[in-house]
Amino acid sequence: MSEPEPVILLLDALPFRRSAYANLLNIWAVLNGFVVRAGSEPEINAPTPALTLVVLGSQPIGSSEGRARIETAMRSTKSPVAVMVDTQSADCVNVALDLGLQGVLNVSETSEVLSAAVGFIIAGGRYVPHVRSAQIAPSEMSYLPYPMTASSLPDHLPATDNADGFELTRRQCEVLYSLANGHSNKEIARELNLSEATVKSHVRQVMRKLNVDNRTQAALLARDLLTTQNTKILHTQTVVNGKRSSALTPLPQC
Incomplete structure (x- = not known):
């Protein structure tokens, strides 16, 4: 083949x-x-x-x-x-x-x-x-081919040409990463040391800014917004800070 x-x-x-x-x-x-x-x-x-x-x-x-x-x-x-x-x-x-x-x-x-x-x-x-x-x-229904980590996320995710001017804070980026990994609000709260009420608020804000109706849609868009489209953003920040991190790896392209 x-x-x-x-x-x-x-x-x-x-x-x-x-x-x-x-x-x-x-x-x-x-x-x-x-x-x-x-x-x-x-x-x-x-x-x-x-x-x-x-x-x-x-x-x-x-x-x-x-x-x-x-x-x-x-x-x-x-x-x-x-x-x-x-x-x-x-x-x-x-x-x-x-x-x-x-x-x-x-x-x-x-x-x-x-x-x-x-x-x-x-x-x-x-x-x-x-x-x-x-x-x-839920663990058998991963949204991504392998887990993503948020340890090297930027302080915020700037607006892009095709994102209707939205901007995500670092915390919202972390929540979006967790959504992409298929985690529940309870799991996200435990990972980020937040209350479930705070996580729910962040999830609502992320969905509103991404203009999506549910968590599945947000998880799908996470791949494009936090990997492929924004690899340059993360790479630029890494150079400025004089550090190199491999925590965020772009998904493989065919």
Whole structure:
């Protein structure tokens, strides 16, 4: 199997929907150095994509048709495979995890969140919605491919061109890191030596500044805001302080 190419393969049996999704995804792909290829089935002897995205629509993940399409996609590549669905239940998410999928994307999310999820999966993460069975331990549902640490965070996170002018304080950056690692408010309070009420306040402020609706969306955006987009910020601060720290490592890029 060849090394992954900077290609996102979108598989959908419906031509019009396939074209619509491909065009929407292409906006993010072009900005991030990827090419979107769309088809109904995986191509034989085609370059290995960085991500295969199977559009199921209203077709349940656990249905015989859904499983067949997923298994066909997974046999054709060793790279991550995710599905895009109209709706999902906790049981469907459990099936997706059992099948080894790296993501379940719901079209009810905004295009910004779905694009962030795609980049997150390509970088090695696993994205699943909050609708999941209670027997799955949070520790098994890490948002990131490996834990992140906040020991070398900047004193604040300045506004960026595509962040609507928000600015995070150092404490809010630490809270966002903890959210990215899938920690609960109680765990964050213990780690940062804060009260749970204070943590809740910080979480609300972070979500408001990031313009997101839930912790999952905030965790997804944490990857871009605290690693890829802001590596230069952290590197600059390190040089000024005359120190070198490897506590914050950018996620691997394909």
